Amino acid sequence: xxxxxxxxxxxxxxxxxxxxxxxxxxxxxxxxxxxxxxxxxxxxxxxxxxxxxxxxxxxxxxxxxxxxxxxxxxxxxxxxxxxxxxxxxxxxxxxxxxxxxxxxxxxxxxxxxxxxxxxxxxxxxxxxxxxxxxxxxxxxxxxxxxxxxxxxxxxxxxxxxxxxxxxxxxxxxxxxx
Amino acid sequence: xxxxxxxxxxxxxxxxxxxxxxxxxxxxxxxxxxxxxxxxxxxxxxxxxxxxxxxxxxxxxxxxxxxxxxxxxxxxxxxxxxxxxxxxxxxxxxxxxxxxxxxxxxxxxxxxxxxxxxxxxxxxxxxxxxxxxxxxxxxxxxxxxxxxxxxxxxxxxxxxxxxxxxxxxxxxxxxxxxxxxxxxxxxxxxxxxx
Numbered sequence: 584x585x586x587x588x589x590x591x592x593x594x595x596x597x598x599x600x601x602x603x604x605x606x607x608x609x610x611x612x613x614x615x616x617x618x619x620x621x622x623x624x625x626x627x628x629x630x631x632x633x634x635x636x637x638x639x640x641x642x643x644x645x646x647x648x649x650x651x652x653x654x655x656x657x658x659x660x661x662x663x664x665x666x667x668x669x670x671x672x673x674x675x676x677x678x679x680x681x682x683x684x685x686x687x688x689x690x691x692x693x694x695x696x697x698x699x700x701x702x703x704x705x706x707x708x709x710x711x712x713x714x715x716x717x718x719x720x721x722x723x724x725x726x727x728x729x730x731x732x733x734x735x736x737x738x739x740x741x742x743x744x745x746x747x748x749x750x751x752x753x754x755x756x757x758x759x760x
Numbered sequence: 761x762x763x764x765x766x767x768x769x770x771x772x773x774x775x776x777x778x779x780x781x782x783x784x785x786x787x788x789x790x791x792x793x794x795x796x797x798x799x800x801x802x803x804x805x806x807x808x809x810x811x812x813x814x815x816x817x818x819x820x821x822x823x824x825x826x827x828x829x830x831x832x833x834x835x836x837x838x839x840x841x842x843x844x845x846x847x848x849x850x851x852x853x854x855x856x857x858x859x860x861x862x863x864x865x866x867x868x869x870x871x872x873x874x875x876x877x878x879x880x881x882x883x884x885x886x887x888x889x890x891x892x893x894x895x896x897x898x899x900x901x902x903x904x905x906x907x908x909x910x911x912x913x914x915x916x917x918x919x920x921x922x923x924x925x926x927x928x929x930x931x932x933x934x935x936x937x938x939x940x941x942x943x944x945x946x947x948x949x950x951x952x953x954x
Contacts (some may be wrong), residue, residue, distance in 0.1 A: 661924055662904045696911050696920025697903070 607651070607677070608733040609639040611726070614650035614674060616667060619657030621684040621716040628719035638726050647673040652729060653706070654722075658686035659699045671706055679732065681725050682708040685715045761812070762852040765791040768813060769854075776803060781833055783857075792855040794833060794840075797867045800858045804870055807845060807854065815845040815854065818870070821880030823888040824857075827914040838862035839890055843870070860890055869894035887912035 617625055629635050629643060644650040647670045659667055671680070682702055685691035688711045690700035702708065709732055710725040763771075769791045773780045780803070781794040795803055807815045824840045834840065837859035845854045860867055869892040871877040879901070881892040886901045889910035900907065907923065909916060 695918055696916070696923060699924060 604734050608730040610642075611638075611640040611652045611679075611729065611733070612642045612644050612650045613640055613652040613654050614647050614670065615643055615645070616653060616655045616670065617657055618659060618663065619684075619686060619716075621656035621687070624716045624719055625654060625656045625683065625722060628722045633719040633723065635723065635726065638723065638730065640726055647671075648675060650674055651678045653678065653680040654683055655680065655687040655702050655706070655708075656683040656716075658691065658693055659702055660697050661699060662697075664699050664702075664705060667702065668705055679709045679729050680706050681710045681712065681722075681729065682706075683712045683722060683725070684717055685713065688713070691715060762850055763812070764852070765854055768807075768852070769793055771810075771813070772803065772806075775806065779803070783833065785855075790855070792857055794857050794859065797841075797858045797860055800841075800843075800856070801868050801870060801873075804843060804845075804856060804873055807856070808873055812850070813847065813854075814849045815847045817846040817848055818874035818876045818880065819844040819846050821870075821877055821884050823884050823890060823912075825888065825912070825914045834859060836861060839865060839888060841867050841884065841890060865890040866893050868892070871895055886910070889913065 615622065615625060627633060629641060635641050640652065651674065653671055653674065655667065671678075682688045686693060686698070687702050688708075690698050692715070694700070699705075703711075710728045712721050712725045714721055769780070769782050772793055773782060776799070779795060779799045782791065783794045784791050793803070807813050820842075822842050822844070824842060826834045826838055826840060839860040839862070841858045841860055843856045843858075845856065847853070858867055865888075867890060869877060869881055871881065871892075871894070877892075878895065878897060881895050882897060882899070882901045884890060885892060885895075885898055886903055887910060892898065899905065903911065909921065909923075911920070
């Protein structure tokens with residue numbers, strides 16, 4: 584933000600960071616990458632019965648430039664992978680990623696020639712959700728974990744840039760249920 | 761008047777003689793016509809143009825790989841190109857299969873008889889690598905354009921030959937990739953079939 588240059592690592596900058604993180608975690612705008620049945624569960628999570636807006640994440644944006652939370656819900660084929668990468672790279676920093684369901688996390692039952700065996704080979708995934716497909720409660724739990732990650736003091740400092748490499752990949756928080 | 765597949769097969773053998781091999785599907789018992797590939801076009805044109813047969817719809821073009829399912833009449837021919845026909849006017853259906861050898865996998869296209877063959881033949885080529893001579897658009901349909909190999913062939917490994925891990929086309933420059941082994945495959949599948 585630039586104020587670090589004036590105030591250094593003082594109480595003012597850390598407090599501003601806390602306020603920014605508070606705002607960010609309560610207004611996550613998801614980018615839905617729904618390619619399969621997990622997307623149906625994601626829609627159910629957004630609808631009135633489970634109501635993701637209770638946690639401030641109801642504003643689904645179909646433009647990556649307006650979102651900061653990628654939800655990969657569904658299987659990703661080797662032909663789809665460049666599309667996912669392009670969308671991920673269009674999202675502005677800071678950004679977070681949920682790998683929803685068995686297919687996005689590991690390929691699931693589709694242990695075949697055409698399916699990417701886990702999107703974490705290409706994206707830095709912050710929260711994995713097991714299940715085939717996961718219940719809406721699991722997605723809400725993952726959202727709460729993302730909120731905890733956003734609230735970490737240095738959450739906005741060094742997240743995730745583009746294609747994952749060993750150095751840039753943050754420590755994933757395993758297991759949301 | 762709808763006709764049964766056996767009746768349609770009898771009409772075909774009456775007209776085309778020994779160019780038609782009458783066969784029954786081992787699973788359903790339904791009759792179909794097995795033909796050599798050079799006779800496919802006149803027979804299909806007759807099926808379409810005869811007013812009592814009137815097959816106005818080519819529902820799909822697909823292929824069976826007879827690598828492990830060896831039948832005596834398929835001797836020396838690995839692929840059977842299947843034309844699934846429907847008649848909306850006469851309300852009946854029929855199936856024609858053309859034998860194709862492995863070392864020369866070419867069949868004449870029927871896209872001028874039914875336009876839907878453009879799509880069916882393109883998908884069949886994408887999955888089995890059989891060329892349809894005369895089809896103006898033989899690009900890949902479902903697989904990536906630079907995908908090596910034809911994945912529904914029976915000697916193609918289910919998990920691929922490393923394409924899903926290698927991504928030479930999608931990795932950014934500088935990121936090392938593992939090479940695709942384009943010859944790897946369960947050769948034992950071919951041997952056990954013999």
